[in-house]
Amino acid sequence: xxxxxxxxxxxxxxxxxxxxxxxxxxxxxxxxxxxxxxxxxxxxxxxxxxxxxxxxxxxxxxxxxxxxxxxxxxxxxxxxxxxxxxxxxxxxxxxxxxxxxxxxxxxxxxxxxxxxxxxxxxxxxxxxxxxxxxxxxxxxxxxxxxxxxxxxxxxxxxxxxxxxxxxxxxxxxxxxxxxxxxxxxxx
Numbered sequence: 613x614x615x616x617x618x619x620x621x622x623x624x625x626x627x628x629x630x631x632x633x634x635x636x637x638x639x640x641x642x643x644x645x646x647x648x649x650x651x652x653x654x655x656x657x658x659x660x661x662x663x664x665x666x667x668x669x670x671x672x673x674x675x676x677x678x679x680x681x682x683x684x685x686x687x688x689x690x691x692x693x694x695x696x697x698x699x700x701x702x703x704x705x706x707x708x709x710x711x712x713x714x715x716x717x718x719x720x721x722x723x724x725x726x727x728x729x730x731x732x733x734x735x736x737x738x739x740x741x742x743x744x745x746x747x748x749x750x751x752x753x754x755x756x757x758x759x760x761x762x763x764x765x766x767x768x769x770x771x772x773x774x775x776x777x778x779x780x781x782x783x784x785x786x787x788x789x790x791x792x793x794x795x796x797x798x799x
Contacts, residue, residue, distance in 0.1 A: 614725065615732040616659075618741045619651065619754025621790075622768045623761060628738055630762035633663070637760045641788035644756060645684035651754070652691040656730050659722065661737025662701035665711075668692065668736075673709050698725075700740050719747045742770030752796050753778065759789045 620628050621638045629635050640648075652658070660668065675681060675689035697711040700718045707713045714721050722744050725733060735741050735750070744750050755768065778795035785791050 613727060614656075614730050615751045616722070616726055616744065616749055617651075617655070617732055617734045617752040617754060618736070618745070618750045619734060619752075619756070620736060620768060621756045621758060623758055623765075625761045625763065626768050627762050627765040628768050629766040631765050633667075633766070634762075635667075637762055638758055641786060641790070642682055642684040643786040643788060644790055645682070645688045647756065647786070647792060649684065649688040649691055651734065652688070652695055655695065655732050655734045657725070657733045658695050658697045659725075659733060659735040659740065660697060660699045661740030662699065662704055663739070664737035665697075665699045665701070665704065665707070669707075669709065669711075719743055719749070722749055723747070738766050738768065738770065745770055745776070746772060748776075748797075750797060752781070752794060755791075755793050757791045757793065759791075 621640070622628055623630075623637060630637060672689050672692045676686040681689070693709050695710065697709070698714050699707050699711055700714045700721070702715050704713060718740060722735070726749060735744055741750070777798040779798050780793065781796050782794040783791065
């Protein structure tokens with residue numbers, strides 16, 4: 613069975629985006645880019661919801677050719693572009709960059725993918741991850757917590773029907789002040 617990992621940049625008060633889908637609070641450092649780039653390297657398939665897919669696909673396919681791109685940003689952009697991806701949406705008409713579109717039942721498809729052979733998968737996007745969380749499909753949570761409070765917006769965690777007990781696996785602090793934490797779901 614494949615492992616499913618939910619990880620994103622998050623504010624100290626638990627949001628992945630401030631009101632209006634503002635992610636301007638998240639100004640990643642080279643250390644943070646390297647961390648997420650290493651996560652991509654260890655992942656076989658990335659699962660995206662519609663909103664985050666649109667955000668990522670509007671920038672990362674050509675980010676390695678942007679003036680002033682750092683080596684860490686260039687490496688992340690290339691790994692992101694090459695990574696096999698699945699986008700879950702009933703409104704997106706077309707996808708690109710090594711991506712397939714899934715228009716059916718997201719939980720059923722994620723369950724099918726988890727049951728198959730292969731390496732770890734990551735999931736990104738609050739709505740899609742929330743559905744997987746409520747279905748008990750997430751095996752690991754990775755939070756890159758920025759030292760900022762935004763007071764509202766899109767929460768990292770969704771409302772749950774029951775508790776999810778976790779084990780702390782790793783904690784470390786990057787020089788930029790971001791605290792990385794990894795938790796495994798206790799089964």
